[in-house]
Structures are given as C-alpha cells and as structure tokens.
Amino acid sequence: MRERQRGTLQIVLAINAVMFFVIAGAALYGESTSLLADSLDNLGDALTYALSLYAVSRDATVKAKVALFKGLLIALASATVIAQIIYKLYVPSLPIFEVMGVFSLLGLTANGLCLFLLWRHRHEDVNMSSVWECSRNDIASNLSVFIAAGAVWLTGSGWPDMVVAIGLVLLLIRSSVRVISAAFKELRQ
Numbered sequence: 001m002r003e004r005q006r007g008t009l010q011i012v013l014a015i016n017a018v019m020f021f022v023i024a025g026a027a028l029y030g031e032s033t034s035l036l037a038d039s040l041d042n043l044g045d046a047l048t049y050a051l052s053l054y055a056v057s058r059d060a061t062v063k064a065k066v067a068l069f070k071g072l073l074i075a076l077a078s079a080t081v082i083a084q085i086i087y088k089l090y091v092p093s094l095p096i097f098e099v100m101g102v103f104s105l106l107g108l109t110a111n112g113l114c115l116f117l118l119w120r121h122r123h124e125d126v127n128m129s130s131v132w133e134c135s136r137n138d139i140a141s142n143l144s145v146f147i148a149a150g151a152v153w154l155t156g157s158g159w160p161d162m163v164v165a166i167g168l169v170l171l172l173i174r175s176s177v178r179v180i181s182a183a184f185k186e187l188r189q
Contacts, residue, residue: 005056005128012114012135013049018041019110023103030099030172034090034145034164037081038107041141041172044070044077045134052131060125064186067130071180074134082089085165088158095161100149108142112113116138126186130179137175141168 020042027035048070055066115135122132144164151160 002056003126005124006053008117008121009049009053009056009131012117013046013053014132015110015114016046016049019107020046023107026099026103030096030103031093032095032100032145032161033081033084034147034148034161034168035095035100035103036084037168037172038104038138038141038145040077040080040132041168042107043137044073045138048131048134053130060186060189063088063185064183066185067126067179067186070130070134071176071178074172074176074179078169078176081165081169081172085162085169088162092117092158094156094158095152097149098150100145100152100161104142104145104149106137108146111135111142112136126182126183129182133175133179137171140171142166148154 004143022041023035023039025040026032027039051066056065058066095115115138118128118132119126123129143165148160148164151164152158
C-alpha cells in the first residue's frame, strides 16, 4: 500500500508543481485574483504532496503532524489571496477573461487527473485523506474560475473575479479547518 501511495503522490506532485508555474504566470499576465488563488492552491498541493511522500512510511503521529502542517499551509494560501483581494480593492483592474477561461480549463484537466489517481487512496489514512481533500478542492476552484471568466466577459467588470476569489478563500479556510481538526483528532488518539 505504501508503495502505491508513494507512486501516486509522485505523479500528482509533478502535475501540481508544473501547474503552479503555468497558472501563476497566467494569473499575473491576465491580472486575475481568482486564477492567482487557483495557482497558490496548486503550490500548496505540491508542497502537501511532497510532505505526504515523506509521511507515507512514517507512523500515525508523524502523519498527523504532517497533516497539521498541510492545514496550516492551506490557511497561509488563503491569507495570501485575502491580501490580493484587499490590494485589488484599492488598485482595481479588469482581468483578461480569455486567459482565465483557458487556464482554468487546463487546470481542471490536470486536477481531474490527480483526483482520479487519488480516488483509491482517499480513505487509507489521515495523510491520504488530507491529500484527497486538497485535490477535491482543486476541481471546485477550476470550475469557479471558469465561471468567473464568463461573468467577467458578460459584465465587462472585474467584480466576478473578486467574488470567486472570496469564495475560493472560504473554501480554502474550510479545508484548512477540516484538515487541522482531523490532524488534532489523530494526535489525541
């Protein structure tokens, strides 16, 4: 089981590391806060998968500590997006909806593959459960950014991008709380 987990984690780590750089570049070029949130989620996932690789062959306490750290990383990503949202309130810009749309679909494809690969591991332990949680959030993020791109196009306004970014922050915070709670529960046992 550990070898299967390790192999899956190596693949999803590579996918998320590449997607972070691709989507972060697109977010900066396209001036999209929601796409930036999506890219930071990919970075958090890549770090999470790297930590999960470390934890695969460790005992339950180490796995719980790694899951706790992952939860804190997710919280840090949400704080970064909150800072970007505040910045955009003071320095508004119109994101490029074509960039948002294309790269959200590219991210959806990559994250769909990750979710498919992680499916069989989602209930194996707290480590893999937290990895599954991160990957599931990615699908929602990608779909939300795609919808925001359409709304930016329809309205000619940057507000849909901001609204989706706020929604993604709430999703990240919820995920962070769930992962941290599960880690603390595991540590108490």
